[in-house]
Amino acid sequence: MIEARELTKRYGDKTVVDNLSFTVRPGEVTGFLGPNGAGKSTTMRMIVGLDAPTRGAVTVNGRSYARHAAPLHEIGTLLEARSVHPGRSAFRHLMALAHTHGIPRRRVDEVIELAGLTSVAGKRVGAFSLGMGQRLGIASALLGDPAIVMLDEPVNGLDPEGVRWVRNLLRSLADEGRAVMLSSHLMSETALIADHLVIIGRGRLLADTTVDDFTREAGGGGVKVVTAETARLRSLLAAPDVTISSSSAEELLVTGRDAREIGTVAVQHGVPLYELTPQAVSLETAFMELTHDVVEYQSAPADTERKAA
Numbered sequence: 680m681i682e683a684r685e686l687t688k689r690y691g692d693k694t695v696v697d698n699l700s701f702t703v704r705p706g707e708v709t710g711f712l713g714p715n716g717a718g719k720s721t722t723m724r725m726i727v728g729l730d731a732p733t734r735g736a737v738t739v740n741g742r743s744y745a746r747h748a749a750p751l752h753e754i755g756t757l758l759e760a761r762s763v764h765p766g767r768s769a770f771r772h773l774m775a776l777a778h779t780h781g782i783p784r785r786r787v788d789e790v791i792e793l794a795g796l797t798s799v800a801g802k803r804v805g806a807f808s809l810g811m812g813q814r815l816g817i818a819s820a821l822l823g824d825p826a827i828v829m830l831d832e833p834v835n836g837l838d839p840e841g842v843r844w845v846r847n848l849l850r851s852l853a854d855e856g857r858a859v860m861l862s863s864h865l866m867s868e869t870a871l872i873a874d875h876l877v878i879i880g881r882g883r884l885l886a887d888t889t890v891d892d893f894t895r896e897a898g899g900g901g902v903k904v905v906t907a908e909t910a911r912l913r914s915l916l917a918a919p920d921v922t923i924s925s926s927s928a929e930e931l932l933v934t935g936r937d938a939r940e941i942g943t944v945a946v947q948h949g950v951p952l953y954e955l956t957p958q959a960v961s962l963e964t965a966f967m968e969l970t971h972d973v974v975e976y977q978s979a980p981a982d983t984e985r986k987a988a
């Protein structure tokens with residue numbers, strides 16, 4: 680479990696992490712999201728003691744990272760700027776790490792296989808592709824069989840097979856009871872992997888919620904109903920707290936009643952429905968809405984760029 684309490688980091692007069700409290704629980708994948716410069720990497724660095732908080736604290740399995748005698752067994756990490764000696768092979772890199780914790784060679788072989796690196800284990804790390812480097816980073820994170828796994832942008836540079844591998848791996852790590860935290864810019868990917876979301880903007884907590892609740896609440900999207908009897912269904916559903924709009928002859932967008940309620944009314948009155956779809960917004964749309972005001976590096980709208988060109 681990772682517990683951050685009032686975690687704050689200032690660089691000069693700039694507060695990059697601001698009074699941040701959140702918990703990463705065992706058995707769950709927690710997605711850590713925020714626009715560029717929001718403070719995600721700084722927070723992750725503080726979790727593993729690479730940066731010291733200006734105020735507040737963060738613990739890893741109950742104590743600060745530095746107080747663990749064998750931290751690789753507590754938390755395995757993949758952080759963006761990871762230093763791997765380019766002249767070393769993947770095997771030798773992992774063996775060197777294993778030596779620091781008395782981890783046997785058997786475990787090194789295990790994580791090499793788990794990460795799909797068997798055929799390149801003897802190759803110089805300097806010659807690795809971005810994706811292979813990511814796999815090696817994940818293998819290193821898992822070496823100590825840690826209770827917590829924290830990965831900064833783990834699917835960065837991976838091909839679709841690699842992305843699916845990370846997704847399945849993180850799911851199974853959480854299902855084994857580990858606490859998994861990942862940061863990502865890929866909202867749709869995070870929606871597939873994460874159970875829980877911690878979203879920050881300009882260093883502050885914007886949302887601490889589940890993926891389902893987040894998209895549902897941000898959505899308020901209503902329910903799309905397709906039927907040949909729109910007029911009849913409209914009158915059956917009419918109520919002061921119900922809003923119904925229509926974009927075509929057979930399509931209604933109903934807000935104020937969920938799909939189950941609409942379906943029940945339709946069946947009770949013999950109105951055939953061809954479609955009944957809750958309009959949940961995508962995580963990406965919900966994220967953009969939430970973080971719109973706190974984006975540090977705002978791009979110009981595409982049409983402005985075109986005009987300027």
Ligand SMILES: Nc1ncnc2c1ncn2[C@@H]1O[C@H](COP(=O)(O)OP(=O)(O)OP(=O)(O)O)[C@@H](O)[C@H]1O
Pocket residue numbers: 690695713714715716717718719720721722
């Ligand atoms: N050592 C440092 N000195 C001064 N400012 C820093 C330092 N490290 C980070 N910052 C600033 O802190 C802010 C947060 O940076 P951080 O890298 O934590 O954000 P992030 O959410 O990980 O961003 P990204 O998604 O782009 O990786 C940025 O404005 C960055 O410029």
